[in-house]
Amino acid sequence: NAGVTQTPKFRILKIGQSMTLQCAQDMNHNYMYWYRQDPGMGLKLIYYSVGAGITDKGEVPNGYNVSRSTTEDFPLRLELAAPSQTSVYFCASSYPEEGDTEAFFGQGTRLTVV
């Protein structure tokens, strides 16, 4: 099993450009999450999904969009990149049945907006 795979690992965007951060998991997890991590700020939840076709906002959803058309994939879309979106983005998945709610993380995408 590959676990949670994020692409790309690094990206530099110009202000106003758009891009999609890809996330795929092969563990048949129904929950998936997107977090951003800023220095000294810990992890902030952007969006999450409890299953295909269902998404919900987290703490910091502004400037982002998500979709969940399949169980495996949970892409994060930035429409108009801003310097405030410079961060490290982590995708995670979990299967919250009793005894197995551990979140599995991807390796992260380091995004710089200039």
Added chain:
Amino acid sequence: AQSVTQPDIHITVSEGASLELRCNYSYGATPYLFWYVQSPGQGLQLLLKYFSGDTLVQGIKGFEAEFKRSQSSFNLRKPSVHWSDAAEYFCAVGPYSSASKIIFGSGTRLSIRP
């Protein structure tokens, strides 16, 4: 409201000394509690988790944590730290119901003094 508080932003301990990282939570239902570790430039790795039963749980790398319901705490401990333990540590509370999501604390950065 669901929340996780890690009151210590940065802790420095000497190699070989004992360690305790604090975590307090607020959660409306039965909490599933986790400690994750993030080494520099890496994703998050699960150290240990607690669902029920014995309130003292053992994890990887010699870490343990104790759940204290009366204090809403889940502190992480290690009897003797090693230089390789220098990292960022995150406490998290996980979902029980289908409407819940994983919430992370802001993290504690651990430095090791030679």
